[in-house]
Amino acid sequence: MSKSGSQEEYDYLYKIVLIGDSGVGKSNLLSRFTRNEFSLETKSTIGVEFATRTIETQGKVIKAQVWDTAGQERYRAITSAYYRGAVGALLVYDIAKQATYKSVERWLTELRENADRNIEIMLVGNKSDLRHLREVSTDEAKEFSEKHKLSFIETSALDSSNVELAFQNILTQIYQLMSRPSHGPIVTDDPTPTGVSVDWNNNNETATKPSNCSC
Amino acid sequence: MNQHHHLSTSDTNSPVKETFWRFSSRKTPGIAKPINNHHAPHKFEKFNGNIIPTKKKEYDSSSIYNHNQYISKDSITITNSSLSSSPSSTLSTSTASTTTTTTTTNTTTSHLNVTESHLSLSASSSSTSSISSSPNSLNSSNSGIDHLNSNNNSNNSNSDSNNNTPNIVGNKYNSERSRKFAKLLHGSNVDLESLKKLGWCGIPTLYRPMVWKILLGYLPSNGERREEILERKRKEYRDSLPQYYIHEDKRTEPDKKTLKQIQLDVPRTNPNVPLFQQSLIQEILERILYIWGIKHPSSGYVQGINDLATPFISVFLSEYVEDPFTCQVDKIDPNILAKVEADSYWCLTKLLDGIQDHYTFAQPGIQRMLAQLRELLEKINSSLCSHLADQDAQFIEFAFRWMNCLLMREIPFPLVLRMWDTYLCEKEGFGVFHVYVCAAFLVQWSDDLKQRDFPDIMIFLQKPPTQNWEDRDIESLFSTAFYYRSLYEDAQSHLKSNKLFK
Numbered sequence: 001m002s003k004s005g006s007q008e009e010y011d012y013l014y015k016i017v018l019i020g021d022s023g024v025g026k027s028n029l030l031s032r033f034t035r036n037e038f039s040l041e042t043k044s045t046i047g048v049e050f051a052t053r054t055i056e057t058q059g060k061v062i063k064a065q066v067w068d069t070a071g072q073e074r075y076r077a078i079t080s081a082y083y084r085g086a087v088g089a090l091l092v093y094d095i096a097k098q099a100t101y102k103s104v105e106r107w108l109t110e111l112r113e114n115a116d117r118n119i120e121i122m123l124v125g126n127k128s129d130l131r132h133l134r135e136v137s138t139d140e141a142k143e144f145s146e147k148h149k150l151s152f153i154e155t156s157a158l159d160s161s162n163v164e165l166a167f168q169n170i171l172t173q174i175y176q177l178m179s180r181p182s183h184g185p186i187v188t189d190d191p192t193p194t195g196v197s198v199d200w201n202n203n204n205e206t207a208t209k210p211s212n213c214s215c
Numbered sequence: 216m217n218q219h220h221h222l223s224t225s226d227t228n229s230p231v232k233e234t235f236w237r238f239s240s241r242k243t244p245g246i247a248k249p250i251n252n253h254h255a256p257h258k259f260e261k262f263n264g265n266i267i268p269t270k271k272k273e274y275d276s277s278s279i280y281n282h283n284q285y286i287s288k289d290s291i292t293i294t295n296s297s298l299s300s301s302p303s304s305t306l307s308t309s310t311a312s313t314t315t316t317t318t319t320t321n322t323t324t325s326h327l328n329v330t331e332s333h334l335s336l337s338a339s340s341s342s343t344s345s346i347s348s349s350p351n352s353l354n355s356s357n358s359g360i361d362h363l364n365s366n367n368n369s370n371n372s373n374s375d376s377n378n379n380t381p382n383i384v385g386n387k388y389n390s391e392r393s394r395k396f397a398k399l400l401h402g403s404n405v406d407l408e409s410l411k412k413l414g415w416c417g418i419p420t421l422y423r424p425m426v427w428k429i430l431l432g433y434l435p436s437n438g439e440r441r442e443e444i445l446e447r448k449r450k451e452y453r454d455s456l457p458q459y460y461i462h463e464d465k466r467t468e469p470d471k472k473t474l475k476q477i478q479l480d481v482p483r484t485n486p487n488v489p490l491f492q493q494s495l496i497q498e499i500l501e502r503i504l505y506i507w508g509i510k511h512p513s514s515g516y517v518q519g520i521n522d523l524a525t526p527f528i529s530v531f532l533s534e535y536v537e538d539p540f541t542c543q544v545d546k547i548d549p550n551i552l553a554k555v556e557a558d559s560y561w562c563l564t565k566l567l568d569g570i571q572d573h574y575t576f577a578q579p580g581i582q583r584m585l586a587q588l589r590e591l592l593e594k595i596n597s598s599l600c601s602h603l604a605d606q607d608a609q610f611i612e613f614a615f616r617w618m619n620c621l622l623m624r625e626i627p628f629p630l631v632l633r634m635w636d637t638y639l640c641e642k643e644g645f646g647v648f649h650v651y652v653c654a655a656f657l658v659q660w661s662d663d664l665k666q667r668d669f670p671d672i673m674i675f676l677q678k679p680p681t682q683n684w685e686d687r688d689i690e691s692l693f694s695t696a697f698y699y700r701s702l703y704e705d706a707q708s709h710l711k712s713n714k715l716f717k
C-alpha cells in the first residue's frame with residue numbers, strides 16, 4: 001500500500017466528536033464532510049471511526065480530526081474515552097425522530113461529564129431532507145440551543161445541505177475561541193502529553209464515572 | 216434561516232490549553248506535514264459503496280466470484296451462466312444433479328432438500344475449504360508456512376473452464392477430506408477430538424452446518440439422540456416467540472428500546488450480502504436478536520451481536536438451498552426457515568455463552584483481550600508496538616471492533632465462515648485464539664504501519680486491504696497465530712485474570 005504523498009500543511013489541528021443516538025446519521029455526516037460520500041447501507045459504527053479533512057478559515061489552515069462514535073448506551077463506558085482531547089462536538093439528532101431529539105439532554109450530560117468543559121458544542125438536526133416526516137420543528141430546536149448556549153444548524157447528509165457549513169462554523173468558532181490570547185500557544189513542539197484526565201487504558205477509569213464532577 | 220451562532224463566553228483560564236498540548240503528541244514537531252492519504256483511499260475503499268449522488272458502484276468483479284457470494288444487490292437475479300461458473304453450483308450438482316438445469320432466472324431458489332441422511336454420502340466435491348498446514352504440522356518455523364495444497368477455485372473469476380477442468384490433485388484431496396468427515400459423522404458417536412483436528416483446516420460446505428452444531432454443543436455427539444433434541448429445541452424456541460409478538464403496549468420500556476435498536480441495526484447488517492437484504496431474513500434476524508436480548512439481561516442486545524448471528528443463518532440455510540448468499544428466501548418453505556431460525560438462535564446463544572463478558576457493562580472481556588493484544592505485540596514486534604505508542608495510537612481505538620465483532624467487519628463474509636471453522640475447533644477460539652489471530656493480523660502490516668503517522672494508521676486499520684483475500688490468506692493468518700500461541704501462550708496465561716491492566 002503506497003502512500004499518496006499528498007503532504008499538507010496546517011496551522012491548527014482540532015479534534016471534533018460526533019455524538020447522538022444511533023441512526024441519526026453521524027457516520028454519513030462524517031463521510032459527507034470528509035469524502036463527499038453518502039450511503040444508504042452503512043454498517044452500524046462499532047468503537048470509533050475516524051477521518052480528517054483540512055479547511056481554511058480566516059486565513060488559517062485548519063485540520064479537523066473528526067471522530068465518530070457508536071450511539072448505543074452499552075458503548076458509552078468506552079466511548080467516553082474518546083472525548084479525550086476533543087475541542088468540538090456535533091450533537092446530532094434526527095429531525096424526523098422525536099426520540100432522538102429527546103436524547104439531546106442526555107448527551108449534553110454525558111459531554112459535561114466526560115469532555116473538556118470548554119468544548120464547543122453544535123446541535124445538529126440532520127435529515128432535513130425528510131421535510132414531510134419532520135417531527136422536530138426548527139424553532140423548538142433553536143430555542144433549546146439558545147437556552148443551552150449551543151450553536152445550531154440543520155443539515156442533510158443525503159443532499160449535502162449545510163454539512164460543509166456546520167463543520168466550517170464549528171471549526172471557526174473553535175479557532176476564535178482558541179486564538180484568544182489567554183489560551184496561549186496552540187501548536188507546540190513539546191511532545192509531552194499533559195493534562196487531560198481520562199486515561200482509558202485504565203480499566204477502572206472506564207468502568208466508573210466520576211461522581212463528584214464539578215460541572 | 217436555520218442557524219444560530221453562539222460563541223462561548225466562558226472563562227478564559229480554562230484547561231482548554233492542555234487539550235491542545237495533547238494534540239502536540241500526535242503530530243510531528245512544529246507545524247507538521249503529515250503524510251495523509253485518506254483523500255486517495257486504496258482501491259478497495261468503495262467496494263461496497265453505494266455512493267450518492269454519483270451512485271457509483273465499484274465492485275471488484277474478481278472478488279465477486281472469488282467468494283461466490285459478493286453479488287451486488289442489483290444482481291440478485293443472476294443468470295444461469297454466471298451461476299454455473301460459481302463454485303458453489305459444483306457442489307449442488309454433486310448433491311442434486313437436477314438443479315443446475317433449471318432455466319429460469321430463479322435458479323437460485325431451487326430447494327435442495329439436503330437432509331442429514333445425505334451426510335453419509337461421500338460427496339466428491341467438497342467445495343471451499345482448502346488445506347494448508349494443520350496445527351500438527353506446524354513446527355517452530357514461523358516463516359514459509361506454505362499453502363501448496365491450497366485448492367481454492369478463486370483465481371479464475373469469470374471463467375467456466377475451471378469447473379470443467381478442476382484441479383485434480385486438489386479434488387482428490389478434498390474428496391478424501393470429505394470422506395473423512397463423512398466417516399466421522401456417520402458413526403453413532405462422533406469423536407469430538409478427531410472432528411476438531413480435521414475441522415481446524417476448514418470444514419467442507421456440505422458438512423459445515425452439522426459440524427458447527429456439534430462443536431457448539433447444540434447437537435450431541437451421540438447420533439441417535441439428535442433428531443429428538445433438534446425437535447425439542449426448535450419447539451422451545453417457537454414457544455418463546457410470543458414474547459416477541461406481544462402487543463406493543465405490553466412491552467416494557469427497556470424492551471421497546473432494545474427492539475428499536477435492533478430494528479435500526481438489522482437493515483444495516485451485512486449490506487453487501489444480498490441474503491441479508493431480504494425482508495424475511497431481516498425478520499428472522501430481528502426475532503433472534505430480540506429473544507436473545509430479553510433472555511440475557513446482563514448484557515442485553517449490544518450492537519455487533521447482529522453481525523455474529525449472520526454466519527449461522529447463512530450456514531444453516533445452506534443445508535436447504537444451494538447458494539444461501541443469493542437465494543430468494545420467499546421461495547423457501549416456511550417450515551425450513553423456522554428450523555434455520557431456531558438453530559441459528561441456539562447456536563448464537565452457545566457462541567455468546569462462551570464470550571459473555573464481551574458485552575456486559577464496560578465490556579471487560581474486550582478490555583482484557585485488548586490488553587492481551589498489546590502485551591503480545593510487545594513481544595512479537597516491539598518496534599511496531601513502540602511506533603504505535605509514539606503515535607499515540609491506542610489499541611482501543613483501532614482494535615476495539617476487531618474484538619467486538621470478531622474481525623467480521625474486516626474480513627469478507629465467506630472467509631468469516633472459514634475462520635469460524637477453526638475457532639470452533641479451538642478450545643477457546645473466540646475468546647483466546649482470536650487474540651493471537653488479531654496479533655497476526657496487525658503484524659502483517661507492520662512495515663507499512665511503521666511509516667504512517669497517527670491519522671494514517673487509523674485510516675489504514677479502519678479499512679485494511681482484505682477485500683481480495685482468499686482462503687489461503689486466512690490460513691496463513693491462522694498459521695501465524697498458531698505459531699505465536701505456541702511461543703507465548705504460557706507467558707500470556709497470567710493475563711487471563713481479569714485484574715491485569717496496565
Ligand SMILES: Nc1nc2c(ncn2[C@@H]2O[C@H](COP(=O)(O)OP(=O)(O)O)[C@@H](O)[C@H]2O)c(=O)[nH]1
Binds near residue numbers: 025026126
Ligand atoms: N434521508 C436521510 N437519511 C439519512 C441522512 N443521513 C443518514 N441517513 C440514513 O440514516 C441511516 C443511519 O445513518 P448512519 O450515518 O449510519 O447513522 P449513525 O448511526 O448516527 O452513524 C442510514 O440509512 C443513512 O442512509 C440524511 O441526511 N437524510
Ligand SMILES: [Mg+2]
Binds near residue numbers: 069
Ligand atoms: Mg454510525
